[in-house]
Amino acid sequence: MKRAEKYFIQFLRDNNQKVTKERLLLLAELFNTSGHLDADTLLFQLRNQGKKVSRATIYRTLDLLVQAGLARKSRLGREHYVYERVTPGRSHHHMVCTSTGRIIEFWDADVDESLRRICQEKGFRPSYISISIQGELINAGDDQ
Amino acid sequence: MKRAEKYFIQFLRDNNQKVTKERLLLLAELFNTSGHLDADTLLFQLRNQGKKVSRATIYRTLDLLVQAGLARKSRLGREHYVYERVTPGRSHHHMVCTSTGRIIEFWDADVDESLRRICQEKGFRPSYISISIQGELINAGDDQ
């Protein structure tokens, strides 16, 4: 967490951008959240802590975090963007339950390796592999 | 192509909906296009042939085609929806070139099987598996 902040500050300096409290706040909030966040959720999480940041700043900062490689932006079958922190070396994929919206993360080294092999065969240099499986969670209990 | 039309007509009848020239036109155009289409591209393709259909009808009909299982709707890392024809038994995944936007389709039975196995382990019943690999095509020639 500290590491990310340090990295972000360096990134900002390198790009002639300013280190503001809003930016550090958003970074911290993103990194305190384990799963996926959309801009509005982030806004309300902060509001609940009595912290105010405008929606515009949230979007602008999230983009910055994406540029810095600290966050990832995607659409997991939902209508709007969701963001999540990037943890180096901890890639994962998603199963999205179409009835509850719940997201299960998973990872499989063999699958990953196979996909990279296929890319190589096709002359494609992969930068990001995303697997999204839609379906239904069978025992929709409350584990995980 | 004929097969799809027949199927679509049956689908419409079964659902108490009407077979209109606009619907058949859109079905035909989707099936004449090999790759991915967004609503506007479809609109312009038709305009170029002197055929006029409103945007609203395009969206409504595409949804119908999705319901009928003849088309698939997704966001391939682009900002808006893209649609593509569904060819039964011909599932595939995508590599999206981040510099040119070009899309390469691929399929691998082993990967598919592994993913289904993982779903089973997690108690998840998959209905649609989507793999999207972003990266760069190395020899960006003009093959395929």
Place this chain on the structure above:
DNA sequence: CTGACTGCAAACCCTTTGCAGTTCG
């Protein structure tokens, strides 16, 4: 101080929807 940032509200853009007129069955 000056350039960069924030907040606000308006603009955007693709998609959806309400309505009046048209067409299929």
Place this chain on the structure above:
DNA sequence: CGAACTGCAAAGGGTTTGCAGTCAG
């Protein structure tokens, strides 16, 4: 004929942007 459809234009909803005021360096 009557229910369902089309086209138009306006509404929607998340995201982006212009601008005036504020703040970091």
